[in-house]
Amino acid sequence: MRILVTGGAGFLGSHIVDGLLAEGHEVTVVDNLSTGKRENLNTKAEFYEMDICNSDLERVFQEGKFDYVDHHAAQIDVRHSVADPVFDARVNILGLLNLLENCRKYSLKGFVIASSGGVVYGEPQKLPVPEKYPKGPQSPYGVSKLASEFYLNYYAQVMGLPYITLRYGNVFGPRQDPLGEAGVIAIFGLKMLKGEIPTIFGNGEQLRDYVYVGDVVQANLRAIEHLQKGSSCYSAGGCAINNFAYNIGTGKGTSVNELFALLKNTICFKGDPLYGPERTGELKRIYLDISKAREELGWQPEMGLYEGLQLTVNYLAKQEIF
Numbered sequence: 402m403r404i405l406v407t408g409g410a411g412f413l414g415s416h417i418v419d420g421l422l423a424e425g426h427e428v429t430v431v432d433n434l435s436t437g438k439r440e441n442l443n444t445k446a447e448f449y450e451m452d453i454c455n456s457d458l459e460r461v462f463q464e465g466k467f468d469y470v471d472h473h474a475a476q477i478d479v480r481h482s483v484a485d486p487v488f489d490a491r492v493n494i495l496g497l498l499n500l501l502e503n504c505r506k507y508s509l510k511g512f513v514i515a516s517s518g519g520v521v522y523g524e525p526q527k528l529p530v531p532e533k534y535p536k537g538p539q540s541p542y543g544v545s546k547l548a549s550e551f552y553l554n555y556y557a558q559v560m561g562l563p564y565i566t567l568r569y570g571n572v573f574g575p576r577q578d579p580l581g582e583a584g585v586i587a588i589f590g591l592k593m594l595k596g597e598i599p600t601i602f603g604n605g606e607q608l609r610d611y612v613y614v615g616d617v618v619q620a621n622l623r624a625i626e627h628l629q630k631g632s633s634c635y636s637a638g639g640c641a642i643n644n645f646a647y648n649i650g651t652g653k654g655t656s657v658n659e660l661f662a663l664l665k666n667t668i669c670f671k672g673d674p675l676y677g678p679e680r681t682g683e684l685k686r687i688y689l690d691i692s693k694a695r696e697e698l699g700w701q702p703e704m705g706l707y708e709g710l711q712l713t714v715n716y717l718a719k720q721e722i723f
Contacts, residue, residue, distance in 0.1 A: 402426050402427070402468040402469060402625075402629075403426070403427045403428075403429070403465060403466055403467045403468050403469075404421055404426050404427070404428050404429070404467060404468065404469045404470070404471055404625070405428075405429050405430075405431065405461070405462075405465060405467045405469070405470045405471070406418050406421070406428055406429070406430050406431075406446075406470075406471045406473065407430075407431045407432070407453055407470070407471070407472045407473055407474035407500065408431075408432055408437060408472070408473035408474035408475065409428070409430030409431070409432055409437070409442070409446065409448075409473070410430060410432035410434055410437030410438055410439060410441045410442050410448075411432065411436060411437040411438075411441065411473060411474075412441070412572075412574075412576045412577045412578060412584075412614070413473055413515070413572055413614060413617060414430075414432070414437065414471075414473040414474070415437070415441035415442065415443065415576060416574070416576065416614050416615070416617075416618050417471060417473065417617075417618050417621050418430060418442075418443050418446050419443055419618070420618040420619070420621065420622055421471070421621075421622070421625075422443055422445050422446060424622060428443070428445070428446040428447070429446060429447040429448075429449070429461065429465045429467070430442060430443075430446050430447070430448045430449070431449045431451050431453060431458070431461060431474065432448070432449075432450065432451075432474065433450065433451060433452040433453075433474075434450055436578070438576075441576055447465075449461050452496070453474045453492070453496035453497075453499055453500060454491060454492065454495055454496045454499055455499075456499075458499055458500070458503060459503055459506070461503075462503040462504075462506070462507045463507070466507075467507070467509055468509065468510045468511075469509060469510055469511045469512065469513065469625055469628065470500060470504060470509060470511075470512050470513070471513045471621055471625070472497070472500060472512065472513065472514045472515065473515045474492075474496065475492060475493055475496075475515065476488065476489045476492040476493055476542065476545075477542065478542070479520065479540045479542045479543075481542075482540050482541035482542035482545070483540055483541060486541035489541045489542055489545050490541070490545055493542070493545035493546065493548075493549060494545050494548055494549065494552070497514075497549050497552060497553075498552065500512075501552065501553070501556050501560075501562070504556070504562055505556065505560045505562065509562065510563070510628065510629075511562070511563040511564060511565075511625070511628035511629075512553065512556075512562055512563070512564040512565075513564070513565050513566075513567065513621060513624045513625060513628070514549060514550075514553060514564065514565075514566050514567070515567055515569060516546050516547075516549065516550060516566045516567060516568045516569070516646065517542075517543065517546050517568060517569060518530070518568035518569055518570050518610065518648050518649065518650055518687070518689045519570070519571070519609070519684060519687055520538055520539070520540060520542055520543030520546060521536050521538055521543055521546055521547045521550075521568065522534055522535075522536060522537060522687065523536070523537025523538060523539050523543070523684070524537070524539070524684050524685060524686075524687075525686075525687055528608075528654065528686060528687070528688060529610075529650075529652050529654075529688050529689050529690040529691075530648070530687060530688070530689055530690055531648070531690040531692075531693070532568070532643045532646045532647065532648055532690070532693055533641075533643045539684075550566050550642040550646065551642060553566065553642075553645075554641075554642050554645070557645070563628050563631075564628075564645055565624040565627060565628060565645055565646075565647065566642065566645055566646040566647070567617075567620055567621065567624060567646075567647055567649050568646055568647065568648050568649065568689070569612065569617060569649050569650070570609065570610030570611065570612045570648075570649065570650030570651065570688065570689050571585070571586075571609045571610060571611045571612065571650075572612055572613075572614055572617050573586040573587065573611055573612070573613065573614065573709065573710075573713060574613050574614030574615065574709060574712065574713055574716075575614070575712060575713060575716035576614075576716070577614075577713070579591035579592075579717060585609075585657065585660065586611065586660065586664070586710065586713055587713065587717065589660070589661060589664050590664055590668070590710075590713060590714050590717045591717050593664060593665065593668045593670040594668060594714070594717055594718055598672050598673075598674065598675050599661065599674050599675070600674065600675045600676070600677045601657050601658070601661065601674045601675070601676050601677070602676075602677045602678065602679055602680045602683070603657075603676075603677075603678075603679035603680065603683065604658075604676070604679075605656060605657040605658035605661070605674070605676065606656050606657070606658060606685075607656060607657050607683065607684070607685055607686065608654030608655065608656055608685070608686040608687065608688060609654065609655060609657070609660075609687065609688065610650035610651055610652070610653065610654060610655075610687065610688035610689050611651065611655055611660070611706055611709075612649060612650045612651050612702055613702065613704035613706075613709035613712075615703075615704055616649075616702040616703055616704055617649055619700060619703075620647070620649045620694065620698065620700050623694075623698040623699055623700045624647070624698060627697070627698055647691075647693055647694040647697070647698060647700075648689035648690055648691050648693065648694060649689070649691065649694060649700075650688060650689035650691055650702075651688070651689075651691070651702050651706070652688065652689060652690060652691045652692075653688055653706075654686060654687070654688035655706060658674075661674050663706065663707055663710055664710060664714070667707070667710050667711055667714050668714055
């Protein structure tokens with residue numbers, strides 16, 4: 402199959418490209434390299450350095466003759482979305498619509514999109530959180546991700562474009578940028594390797610669902626297989642976005658304090674963390690119910706947190722920044 406991966410030079414997108422190529426698919430990458438890195442690109446994939454909002458994106462579809470899109474290009478920084486919600490909407494909503502219009506025009510077979518199992522639900526009262534839990538995004542980023550799901554459902558209903566939404570937990574692993582805004586494991590890991598003391602904001606008891614990048618790659622592969630089988634169906638009366646959404650996590654919550662302790666043990670770090678003020682708008686507790694993905698996609702995580710941390714630390718230790 403011919404598959405377009407947007408954001409394929411980024412942390413997660415580049416791993417997905419590797420996984421698709423390993424399964425024998427032809428892969429094209431679109432990435433503007435604003436946060437993605439050229440060194441992450443797989444040389445076996447065709448590459449277009451381009452913004453997904455660019456009108457010239459149609460040329461990529463004309464030349465690529467794709468079967469599926471796996472969409473991971475996005476503005477993912479919650480704080481940046483608060484500071485500049487217009488930019489967030491431009492990338493996450495208008496960029497998506499540019500892709501969907503080309504999918505419609507060139508009759509693609511299906512679409513997989515990365516969403517967030519953290520920001521779309523808001524602060525849940527029930528744990529682990531199932532896909533049908535009421536939505537309550539608390540940032541422009543969360544709103545744009547939820548809006549994206551509704552747009553996809555519209556294109557499925559009216560244009561006949563099958564899709565699957567993958568709502569991720571906190572993805573971690575090699576290639577995650579330790580100098581960026583996201584990815585507490587990479588950020589803490591690099592600081593500890595350099596002998597610096599990480600800062601935990603709040604009391605450190607915030608719970609998150611940390612899922613290894615290799616397991617997320619497998620979720621994407623299973624999602625495309627699911628679309629290939631024609632397992633998704635659409636009725637004229639309209640379908641809830643939850644019908645085609647899958648939580649991708651571990652089903653377990655780990656506190657930031659527990660995470661620090663695991664990294665401390667892995668790196669043999671001697672210090673204790675600093676504690677800073679709680680960040681406004683940060684969720685207290687969230688982890689995901691993954692039973693639907695297990696039952697319908699045949700997917701479940703294989704990598705344990707401690708083993709995943711060891712692989713991530715080994716990667717960080719080899720980087721020039723260290």
